[in-house]
Amino acid sequence: MDIKSQKVEVHWNYLLSIENDLENLSRYIEFDEKNFECFSVEIARILLASAAETDVVCKQLCIKLDPTSTAESINQYRNEICAAFPKIYEFEILFPRYGLSLIPWNTWKDPMGVPTWWTAYNKVKHHRESEYHRASLKNVLYSVAGLFVMILYFYQEKASLGELLPAPKLLRVPKKHFSGITHGSYDLGFVYSL
Numbered sequence: 001m002d003i004k005s006q007k008v009e010v011h012w013n014y015l016l017s018i019e020n021d022l023e024n025l026s027r028y029i030e031f032d033e034k035n036f037e038c039f040s041v042e043i044a045r046i047l048l049a050s051a052a053e054t055d056v057v058c059k060q061l062c063i064k065l066d067p068t069s070t071a072e073s074i075n076q077y078r079n080e081i082c083a084a085f086p087k088i089y090e091f092e093i094l095f096p097r098y099g100l101s102l103i104p105w106n107t108w109k110d111p112m113g114v115p116t117w118w119t120a121y122n123k124v125k126h127h128r129e130s131e132y133h134r135a136s137l138k139n140v141l142y143s144v145a146g147l148f149v150m151i152l153y154f155y156q157e158k159a160s161l162g163e164l165l166p167a168p169k170l171l172r173v174p175k176k177h178f179s180g181i182t183h184g185s186y187d188l189g190f191v192y193s194l
Helices: 010-025 041-065 074-084 116-126 128-134 137-154 156-161
Strands: 093-095 101-102 178-184 189-190
Touching: 010 041, 010 116, 010 137, 041 074, 041 116, 041 137, 041 178, 101 137, 101 189, 116 137, 137 156
Parallel strands: none
Antiparallel strands: 093 101, 178 189
């Protein structure tokens, strides 16, 4: 594949941009469970960006699954996405550099479950004056992990071919979802097994 034939995947590039912001944040706050309740303006900014993008990708994934979908809330996304991918709530995301393992959609095993980080995002977005503390390291890490999962499913075919380039720096999947490394044009990528 030459450089001119590569199609830019806008959601993938946005994820990588958010991941870069997260990597920069790690220079100031150690990604450790002891710091999970830490909150800041920068964390709030990354939380708002990553969760808003998750909202966009979830809506587009629902339309991809069913072109007549009118889903526009987390509960509607859960119902449609879990119907198509019944084990998505088990999908684990690793931050190996920090020894962290997160399952961002684990509350979706409950037919009425909403991720805590999603609730935090909405509270920070709508009631920042009283809910600012919810812009925590824990919530932002889970939010970025949740976005990563949804983007992998949205670009499932490209993910399975190793065409989502370049590979993330911080975000990884466990061995059961990892099928190797690819080299496309000038970047390395990962082959994902969903």
